[in-house]
Amino acid sequence: MQDGNTSFARYPSLEGRTVLVTGGATGIGESIVTHFARQGARVAFFDVQDEAGRGLVGALAGEGCVAPLYLHCDLTDVEALRRGVDEAIAAFGTVDVLVNNAANDQRHTIEAVTPEYWDKSMAVNLRPQFFMIQAVLPAMRKAGRGSIINMSSISWMIPSTGLPLYITAKAAIVGMTRTLAHELGPEGIRVNAVLPGAIATEKQKRLVYTPQYKTEIMASQALKRDIEPEDVARLVLFLAADDSSAITNQSYIVDGGWV
Numbered sequence: 001m002q003d004g005n006t007s008f009a010r011y012p013s014l015e016g017r018t019v020l021v022t023g024g025a026t027g028i029g030e031s032i033v034t035h036f037a038r039q040g041a042r043v044a045f046f047d048v049q050d051e052a053g054r055g056l057v058g059a060l061a062g063e064g065c066v067a068p069l070y071l072h073c074d075l076t077d078v079e080a081l082r083r084g085v086d087e088a089i090a091a092f093g094t095v096d097v098l099v100n101n102a103a104n105d106q107r108h109t110i111e112a113v114t115p116e117y118w119d120k121s122m123a124v125n126l127r128p129q130f131f132m133i134q135a136v137l138p139a140m141r142k143a144g145r146g147s148i149i150n151m152s153s154i155s156w157m158i159p160s161t162g163l164p165l166y167i168t169a170k171a172a173i174v175g176m177t178r179t180l181a182h183e184l185g186p187e188g189i190r191v192n193a194v195l196p197g198a199i200a201t202e203k204q205k206r207l208v209y210t211p212q213y214k215t216e217i218m219a220s221q222a223l224k225r226d227i228e229p230e231d232v233a234r235l236v237l238f239l240a241a242d243d244s245s246a247i248t249n250q251s252y253i254v255d256g257g258w259v
Helices: 027-038 050-063 078-092 115-125 127-143 164-187 202-207 211-220 229-240
Strands: 018-022 042-047 069-072 097-100 146-151 189-196 251-254
Touching (some): 018 078, 027 042, 050 069, 115 127, 127 189
């Protein structure tokens, strides 16, 4: 199945590969699922937004793509996460690519953070990334290869304010990426991070894209245009494909030149 825009790259190595995406029903994750499916990959994606998830499966199947597997899964439940990975492997036989995308950038103040809120935030924004990697490792080790892409953010580099726990988790993801790249590299498994900037998802436009914030974005970016979910997805494709087979332990920024 060809991408709707033929001016973008086609990656033959992704055809038939099995890809797992967390938080794949909407936003950046939806774009990632769509782009992999259009490359001919077999995609399983995790989310709790059932209507959006099932709608995406139907839309991509209607295009002629291999129908993705939607798995309802609360990623804060590690046992449920592991069961979901097992279900995906049972359906597709292996895992070639993992995209750790799910996150929640809920705003909060320093004063409002309790120990319980800290744990809840890390359980959404950091812990699932590690345990998803742990869960897919047996399949990747058996295959002798794999590409893991962890979604961080430029928010800890700017740095953003008003959501300190989210920022903490996104910075930690880069550290986790670097150490796991060295731990897993000898087994042929690559680990990289992608750091999006202000991405014009429907959620962001609905919740935070005020005229004032849009002005701030355009003043900060070198490119004076919205950065769209597909701009992120196309980088993820490259890092998953064999074209990037010598690349690991790296962090790639997609922000229109903000940082």
